[in-house]
Amino acid sequence: MKSTLIRKKFFDFFAKHNHTSVPSSSLIPAQDPTLLFTNAGMNQFKDVFLGKEQRTYKRAVSIQKCMRAGGKHNDLENVGFTKRHLTFFEMMGNFSFGDYFKREAIRFAWDFLTKEIGLDVSKLHATVYLTDDESYDIWNKEIGIPTERIHKLGAEYNFWQMGDMGPCGPCSEIHIDRGPEFGCAQCDPSCDCDRFLEIWNLVFMQFDRQSDGTDLPLKQTGVDTGMGLERLCSIVQNVDSVFQTDVFA
Numbered sequence: 001m002k003s004t005l006i007r008k009k010f011f012d013f014f015a016k017h018n019h020t021s022v023p024s025s026s027l028i029p030a031q032d033p034t035l036l037f038t039n040a041g042m043n044q045f046k047d048v049f050l051g052k053e054q055r056t057y058k059r060a061v062s063i064q065k066c067m068r069a070g071g072k073h074n075d076l077e078n079v080g081f082t083k084r085h086l087t088f089f090e091m092m093g094n095f096s097f098g099d100y101f102k103r104e105a106i107r108f109a110w111d112f113l114t115k116e117i118g119l120d121v122s123k124l125h126a127t128v129y130l131t132d133d134e135s136y137d138i139w140n141k142e143i144g145i146p147t148e149r150i151h152k153l154g155a156e157y158n159f160w161q162m163g164d165m166g167p168c169g170p171c172s173e174i175h176i177d178r179g180p181e182f183g184c185a186q187c188d189p190s191c192d193c194d195r196f197l198e199i200w201n202l203v204f205m206q207f208d209r210q211s212d213g214t215d216l217p218l219k220q221t222g223v224d225t226g227m228g229l230e231r232l233c234s235i236v237q238n239v240d241s242v243f244q245t246d247v248f249a
């Protein structure tokens with residue numbers, strides 16, 4: 001499956017679930033002094049999450065051009081050393097602004113990966129924030145992932161913030177086990193090796209982080225997800241690294 005078809009399937013899937021398709025914004029964030037480059041699909045929706053801006057829709061889908069070569073979420077030191085990190089990549093994301101929350105976000109991601117893309121269910125693992133029992137139970141009891149493939153991790157892995165300030169919240173990630181030939185004989189998604197590849201990050205927006213580090217609850221919760229197009233292509237196209245996908249060819 002080529003990247004163009006993956007892009008189309010992504011937009012079609014979320015359009016079917018009443019999401020409005022929004023074009024990628026500029027790599028240079030407009031009027032945001034807290035950010036050097038656009039580092040995530042949610043950047044252009046920051047004020048919507050904060051309740052400062054209203055849109056005509058409550059559900060959105062986009063494929064955002066992102067740069068992670070400086071500032072927060074800076075992948076520069078990993079690029080060239082792993083099979084999965086890039087300085088520039090495309091992030092596929094679906095968003096909810098005061099509409100659906102954890103249950104639907106997890107269900108959408110699971111259905112897209114397993115039904116539309118056809119990934120092998122037995123290789124998929126989920127991570128959740130240490131104290132997020134609600135997401136843990138949804139993965140286990142509603143989606144049916146056995147507990148040995150659900151991992152509780154700390155803030156370093158499962159709490160997402162766009163910058164030092166702004167919207168943030170606990171997150172839940174979907175990883176695929178590529179097998180020991182990609183890294184360690186025994187490890188889990190918190191390992192730095194290439195065995196477990198993070199495909200999709202589902203952020204449950206709940207707070208507005210202040211400059212002094214305190215987290216104020218948002219007026220309404222939201223969902224911000226991000227999936228690396230090149231990473232998903234590397235799995236679907238069964239190639240060794242993101243550099244061997246059709247996106248690069």
Ligand code: SER
Pocket residue numbers: 039040041042093160201202203224225226227
């Ligand atoms: N903002 C989150 C991330 O960049 C999910 O899109 O991982």
